[in-house]
Amino acid sequence: MKKFLVIIMMFAALTGFKRGTTHTISGTVYSADDKLPIPGVTVLLKGTSTGTQTNAKGSYSITVPDGSATLIFNFIGFQPQYINIGSKTKIDVYLKAASSALNEVVVTAYGIQRRKDVTGSVAQVKSSQMIRGLVSGVAVNGAPGAAREVKIRGISSYGYLAPAPAEDNESYKGITENSFTNAASTPLSTFSVDVDAASYSNVRRFINNGQLPPADAVRVEEMINYFIYNLAGPTDNSPVAIHTELSSAPWNTKHRLLRIGLKAKTIATKNLPASNLVFLIDVSGSMSSANKLPLVQSSLKMLVDQLRPQDKVALVVYAGAAGVVLPSTGGDKKETIKNAIDNLSAGGSTAGGEGIKLAYKIATANFIKTGNNRIILATDGDFNVGASSDDDMEKLIEKKRESGIFLSVLGYGMGNYKDSKMETLADKGNGNYAYIDNITEARKTLVSEFGGTLFTVAKDVKLQIEFNPAKVQAYRLLGYENRILNKEDFNDDKKDAGDMGSGHTVTAFYEIVPAGIKDDYMVSVDPLKYQKNEVKVAASGSSEMMTIKFRYKEPVSSVSKMSQAVVYDKPVDFKLTSTDFKFASAVAEVGMLLRDSKFKQKASFAHAIATARAGKGDDSEGYRSEFIRLAESAKLLSKGTELAKVSDDE
Template sequence: MKQLLFILIIAGLAGFKPVATRHISGTVYDDTKTVLPGVQVTVAGTNTATQTNAKGQYNIDVPADNASLMFSFIGFETQTVKIGKSNVIDVYLKSSSQALSEVVVIGYGSQKKVDLTGSVSNINPSPSSPGSAPNVKMRGLNSTAIYGSRAADMRMMPAPENTESYKGITENGFKTVESEPLSTFSVDVDAASYSNVRRFINNGQLPPADAVRIEEMINYFHYNIPGPANNEPVAIHTELSSAPWNGNHRLLRIGIKAKTVATDKLPASNLVFLIDVSGSMNEANKLPLVQSSLKMLVNQLRPQDRVAIVVYAGAAGVVLPATTGDKKTTINNAIDNLQVGGSTAGGAGIKLAYKIAQENFMKDGNNRVMLATDGDFNVGASSDDDMEKLIEKERESGISLSVLGFGMGNYKDSKMETLADKGNGNYAYIDNITEARKTLISEFGGTLFTIAKDVKLQVEFNPAKVQAYRLVGYENRALNKEDFNNDKKDAGDMGSGHNVTAFYEIVPVAVKDDYSGSVDPLKYQKPKKVQYSSTSDEMLTIKFRYKQPTSSVSKMSHVEVYDKPMAIASTSTDFRFAAAVAEVGMLLRDSQFKQHSSYEQAIKMARAAKGDDSEGYRAEFIKLAESAKLLSPDKVLALEE
């Protein structure tokens, strides 16, 4: 009997063969040979899938025998490629307007993808069989996306609740120089709005208007602005041309560059990771992505750096005391062991994180709390006002707060923007591991280390040259004119290597203006006629104020801009690309000041101004703009007609 059993085991082992796999890589292009970021690449008939990165590249392991890959992207025909002998497969996808007619089962019926506003949280690119439709994953539900004009086997399910929140934006309008010659604002280096807008568009939806902060879209990208000289922390540069969306108007670009400090010269860091482990974080693009992102940051730490980890759900607690940066295994193990559960006591978590940071305070170091959350606070101090008061009190200790936002469906952008703004820190939205790498590795110094704080700008316009003006974006960064000289007034900070771009749209004198408006003459007082000289070529003066990181007293410099606009074709590639981003932002907001803006014009300008795009982010923007054009109401109406 034993001999028979032994023979059977040997026979079984002889017939067992491990599943062999092949590593396939390649690049996905469109039909104009431009790379396509965000393309879903799936091994047909399996749950194995990946996405192309910012350079359109993918890597995936597939079974060795007779495997096929499916490539799908919004606005393009899905393509299935059978794997041959080569391990490198480049694919060219064909554009298709028919993709806009895809039908998705939502709630009690079907709806076109382009009409969705927030019902679908995430698209799971894992078809169960070759040629089958992908599953649309909704919070607590599963629904099937059916391609074509008929949807079979629809199930009556309640529509998923979407509780995302965004702070309302009242867009900056044109102001007359005669009544308001000064424009004052704080810099903003945050870029969360761009990656959040990208998430919406890649999921087949246009973003809510209030999710589009144009200055954050512009400042997502790196620009080749010369750094400061003479050991100054910041430098300022300007360019003046015509506005692409209105040739009668001027467009002024103000570019600010902070000096870059080598990583080994940066001060030591005292970091506290404050991680939301509440029940709402129990999704693949939340806590698991948080863990992967923070481990990338841990790999950048030095022995002189220290990290503690605080978590909060129904209550807050310390899971790792302050640990030196050379003990990466200890820190990473603590991150890996995190699990979700409970409600969200965000206020208690922030208080505890500040307490731990204060206990390990480094006098000449970088003291910072890094909050990773979807912002869904619901226990204790949870309103935006409560959070604002808490952070304003704690920032006086010299500890900054940076916010990393994750997830969708219940995402609370309004809370997280408030926390980062009032906490003298950065705000980033991380929707995938590529974005985590950009924020926490490529921009490591800028994310963590402040070079100049309370950076403010004040522009004085010459009424002999300028009739009216408008600051594009920066609505939540506006300051009163008297705030410029008030060193107690908080403003935005700039980190190592950060660059900031701001645009003013200017209506020159003698140009017919439909935007600045008028008021009736005053009854009880007569305005005094202002005398000014029209002989100067100065169009405006920019005053620039900032503090050194350890100083409470600001320094000021100024730059004059003369009325000598360049032809737009002669401006830098950075000017034209940033202007294209601003134009797309106005279209996404359906701005009342978009004038002659169009996706076609912005895409053409961005293509011509792509410049050195080694990371592929500009190419990604061009594809997003093309997808937004397909999703725009005008395009959909034309297709339906």
């Protein structure tokens, strides 16, 4: 009998220590209405904090324990769906649209706030801290990690709270929208070409977290230029080709919409010049959260994988002071570089100015005369020691850019995010600026668009358009408010302007009031007293509407070159425009709506969404489908009128 009891006890002990097994489930989440994939869907293992999100193509992958378990699929504007896993390894889900719109009040980690007062956002962080609820990215009152039920118009969903950021102190440079300009009195429009796309991914972060972005966070040109457009590259020795397309403006059919498209030549990676890179990483205390330094580390390691033996990388960090973590190291020493990145940790104050000075010193010491010399700054922009104001940073960078070293900025995080400072740094440092809100965005910026992000083929790129007053009564440039130049700056080679990288595309839109159209945007002023101010518009039999002049410098040259193109007054029907024209105009329309532009006229989310669908095209990467979903979410967020109700009942 004793032996029998011993055997039973041994069996119980062994089974008690049996290790649980897991398996991975993957699939795609679609809309039940149109069968399109939905990016950004929260996938949560019920009763746990284990979760993930769908990528740009609507796909997900999650590891779960064997046995009885349930996955919860949530996304803004859709009914949550609960699916028992069983032994399945592949689960495709079709979400049904919720019957009610979202509310005027958003439930956030800060408490209940009216949407118009919300300027911050709940962070998008690693799966163990992910925000759960009916609306993807919405947290409710209570301690982080506590379960709560979110009720919006009677629809409820269980969720887990994400920790709230320590502060809500984001900063954005104020934007005064371009207005309509009289072509007779001011026929020239001049601006610096810009290829940054940070605003789009930042706007996406707000919307995915259940909030509309602050108006000044929406830079229309950056939203448009987030996407790749199908333009032909130059056929001659020029680094950039110019394309134009003219049709009616979707939000006012009496007006015309001109698209100017630029396409930089594409250089194969193996033929790109050697790179001298300095990773300048903010490791101050403000970078400690999961969507900051850990995401920086993952991002830069993906970039390291793209390096060649002829490339070299140094690693500089700054917190209360700046220091060199890794001296310039060959690109074939990937393990060494990655280990240095992995060993970083956050803490202390933020001496950003000192870090930038040291990074330029290291880059200068390892300068490659005919190569790509670039500093890549990864930060939330919250500098608070030494040179820290926007003006301080601007003066510092302007002194350093003459060295031939470019500065690119990768922005991370939220709550204390300083968009205004980072836009200034990239602009004045002859570099580009991207906002990295998740690992998918990091892959897009540092892997898919590696050449365009890091290798400049044309610098100080400027456009100057001369409008023919006989054909154009007035015009308005959509976006680029921070890139406007004086007319005399166009021929001034000392005037800094934007840069274009290998394979990059740039799109700019002009809204045009044709001659002879009666329009509310044409304002009159009293005649001048001391001089004649009458501008006579000569009747012209020419069908030329405008001339576009394009000026640029080769990457190692200080002397610019110029080319030009003529646009004729021959608009095509909007239905016959290219898919790129339709899609880009839809992005512009949504941008105006998010800014609540006084020039939005008859723009609407419904019209923009329909136009974007018509212009979706091939969309192999899924980014256009993602935009359509964001526009649908923004439409719901803009319509809410009732208060959100939070229940503490479990």
